[in-house]
Amino acid sequence: MAKQDLLNRVYATISALQSDGRKKLSVMEVSKLSGVGRATINQKHDPDWVKVREVIKGTTHSGVYAKDSSEDIKKPLKNTQEIHHRLKELEEQLALLRERASTTYNQLIDRVQYYFALASEKPAKQVEKAKLLQELTHQKNQNAILRADLKAALAESLTPAVSGIITSKIILEVPNAVSDSEAILSFLEKLDSLSSQNRSSLVTAVYIMCGxxxxxxxxxxxxxxxxxxxxxxxxxxxxxxxxxxxxxVSRVRKEFSAPVHCVRFSLGLDACISRAEKQFNGAALELNISSIKVVAARFEEIQFSENFDSIILA
Known part of the structure; x- marks a missing residue:
């Protein structure tokens, strides 16, 4: 036997639809509006549901069952106006959800494009960072040398009983992985900066590193x-x-009245690359290996005819 509350809901829905003047009904429509599943209404061996389907088809009037059922049948669960109003509210909510989903999708696409662009910039930034790190390391080392020289000079000046000479060192660094014209321009700019400090007269020896x-x-x-x-x-x-x-050499001799020495380093390409691999990694390693190969490819051996006061082998 069918559950009474389900039958009441179905018959109440049928009555509401007939009250609105609906002549043709369907099991699907009644099922949707009453909230009772179609499989339940379509049960073949239950006489109560067979009668319901006959009422829906119009072969039997819904009042036949209403006389035999309880008074709850006379209280429809929902009228058609309430149902249509509820459907309209659900459609509006669905439209709002679709709009929010579209906005969220566009924001997601924007973020994906942003991170894609960020990832493509990362290798270039790593190379730039490696260059800055290399320059800072060089400046730090030079600063440490100058501090040590200053400390030694102060100690020497405060100890007159100890004999010796007072010396200091200045390192003029020119980038390796650049063209000859750029390297010379960088050298001249740094030399002019040194001259502007009025230290030219103090230079007693110049050593040009070759390797x-x-x-x-x-x-x-x-x-x-x-x-x-x-x-x-x-x-x-x-x-x-x-x-x-x-x-x-020509520019240095014009600037300083001091001997100019060439210091020739004999360490080869493979050994230099091996040293770089032990000291660096990542972008910094690639930058150093590239610099080593560029210098090795264009290096020209020292000639005795060059205008050096001496050649020191290191």
Whole structure:
């Protein structure tokens, strides 16, 4: 037997629809408005549901059942106006949800494009960061050398009983992985900056470093003990070809009344790359390896005809 409350809901819906003048009904419509599943209404072996389907088809009037049922049938669950109003509210809510979903989708696309652009910029920023890190490291090392020299000079001046010479070091660094013209321009700018500090008269020796990057120039400068008092100037870079070295020597001799020495580092390409791999990684490693290969490709061996006062093998 069918559940009484379900039958009441179905018959109440049928009565409401007939009251509105509806002549043709369907099981689907009654099921949707009453909230009772179609499978329930379509039960073949239940006489109560068979009678319901006959009422829906119009072969039997709904009043037949209404006389036999309880008074609850006379109380319709919902009239058609309430149902239509509720459907309208649901449609408005669905439209609002669709609008919000569209806005969220567009925002998601914007964020994906932003992170994609950010990821594409990352390698370039890593290279730039590596360059800055390399420059800062060099400046830090030079600062440490100057501080050590200053400390030693102060100690020397406060101890007159100890004999010795007072020296200081200045490192003039020129980038390696640039063209000859850019390297010379950088060298001249830094030389002019040094001259503007009125230190030209204090330079007593000039050492031009010749060799590949990572060949040990910094360590040699740190450990080198100048044989004469005063300022020793060390030029690193812009010394890969005979023509650039000749220009450097000519300009240095014009600026300083001091001997100019060439320090030739013999460490080869593979050994320099191996040193770089032990000291750097990531973008910084790629930058250093590239610099080593560029200098090795264009390096021209030192000639005795070049205008050096001496050639020191390191």
């Amino acid at each position: 590949l990057p990572m060949c040990g120039k910094s360590s040699w400068i740190d450990n080198h003990k100048p044989p004469t008092p005063g300022v020793s100037l060390y030029v690193c870079g812009a010394s890969d070809t005979v023509s650039t070295r000749n220009l450097l």
